[in-house]
Amino acid sequence: MLFAAAGLALVLAGCGARWERSLSDARRFAADRGFTQVRFDAGDYLITGFHSQGRGDDLVVYIQGDGRPYLSRATVSPNPTPDFPVALALAVQDPAPNVLYLGRPCQFTGPEQPDSWRECAPVDWTLGRYGPQMISAMSRALDQALRRFGARRLHLVGHSGGGAMAALLAASRNDVASLITVAADLDHQAWTRHHGVTPLADSLNPVDAAPALRAIPQIHFCGEQDAIVPPATTAAFFHALGNAPCLQIVNVSGMGHGRDWIGPWRTLLGHRSALACFPDPARIRIFPE
Numbered sequence: 172m173l174f175a176a177a178g179l180a181l182v183l184a185g186c187g188a189r190w191e192r193s194l195s196d197a198r199r200f201a202a203d204r205g206f207t208q209v210r211f212d213a214g215d216y217l218i219t220g221f222h223s224q225g226r227g228d229d230l231v232v233y234i235q236g237d238g239r240p241y242l243s244r245a246t247v248s249p250n251p252t253p254d255f256p257v258a259l260a261l262a263v264q265d266p267a268p269n270v271l272y273l274g275r276p277c278q279f280t281g282p283e284q285p286d287s288w289r290e291c292a293p294v295d296w297t298l299g300r301y302g303p304q305m306i307s308a309m310s311r312a313l314d315q316a317l318r319r320f321g322a323r324r325l326h327l328v329g330h331s332g333g334g335a336m337a338a339l340l341a342a343s344r345n346d347v348a349s350l351i352t353v354a355a356d357l358d359h360q361a362w363t364r365h366h367g368v369t370p371l372a373d374s375l376n377p378v379d380a381a382p383a384l385r386a387i388p389q390i391h392f393c394g395e396q397d398a399i400v401p402p403a404t405t406a407a408f409f410h411a412l413g414n415a416p417c418l419q420i421v422n423v424s425g426m427g428h429g430r431d432w433i434g435p436w437r438t439l440l441g442h443r444s445a446l447a448c449f450p451d452p453a454r455i456r457i458f459p460e
Contacts (some may be wrong), residue, residue: 206224234273235272236334237331238278258328259330261436264437275296299371306409310344313340326350333455335359388446391419395423396425397428
């Protein structure tokens with residue numbers, strides 16, 4: 172997830188096979204759990220997802236993290252497809268009938284397939300990963316998903332950078348009934364300062380959208396041992412929410428950033444029953460209690 176300054180070498184060789192293997196593995200993993208592959212035409216981007224094949228007024232959407240934007244601190248990745256899509260592993264555990272996992276623009280495709288690669292460029296998964304164009308593309312995919320799966324309301328769940336995307340989408344729409352983030356980068360300026368890496372100059376920042384989220388029931392899961400997105404880097408986001416009546420923060424002891432969220436996820440989903448707005452200020456919980 173760490174990255175380096177713009178303009179450094181972009182490695183182009185040997186990537187097609189990797190993203191194709193990742194897509195094949197994700198397709199097989201999803202199919203074994205009753206999910207089928209879907210795609211959404213978002214104009215300049217074609218967005219890949221997996222759906223539970225159910226229907227209903229409420230659509231729960233899990234949004235993938237940033238994937239693989241950089242190969243190292245000094246090398247931009249030629250393809251942001253995740254090696255292992257953590258958000259998909261969370262989505263398939265969700266008992267809701269109408270569940271959708273969404274990859275991000277330029278994931279699960281490559282330049283070998285120009286019909287789906289389209290306008291993808293390195294800025295889309297590096298400095299502009301949360302840019303207006305990316306938000307617009309994801310929002311178009313959500314519009315199509317609502318129609319396709321017979322839903323009226325969205326419940327957004329995002330892991331890591333997918334949590335940042337979920338927050339920005341929730342702030343820009345009027346049909347989001349709830350928001351859950353998991354180990355999310357909710358203030359990328361604080362995050363880049365913490366790691367000493369290049370600011371995401373072409374991206375919107377969730378902390379700036381926080382006031383628009385105050386009335387949305389939301390839970391933010393933070394790993395107390397998360398070295399990638401340390402809890403301190405999200406403090407400004409929660410401060411910007413103020414005494415939001417709809418906010419819950421769950422600090423999970425011993426939890427890091429990536430795959431370790433998969434094991435306890437079904438249990439952590441139990442917090443969803445408490446999604447609501449309360450007359451008292453934001454509540455902070457420690458899990459396990």
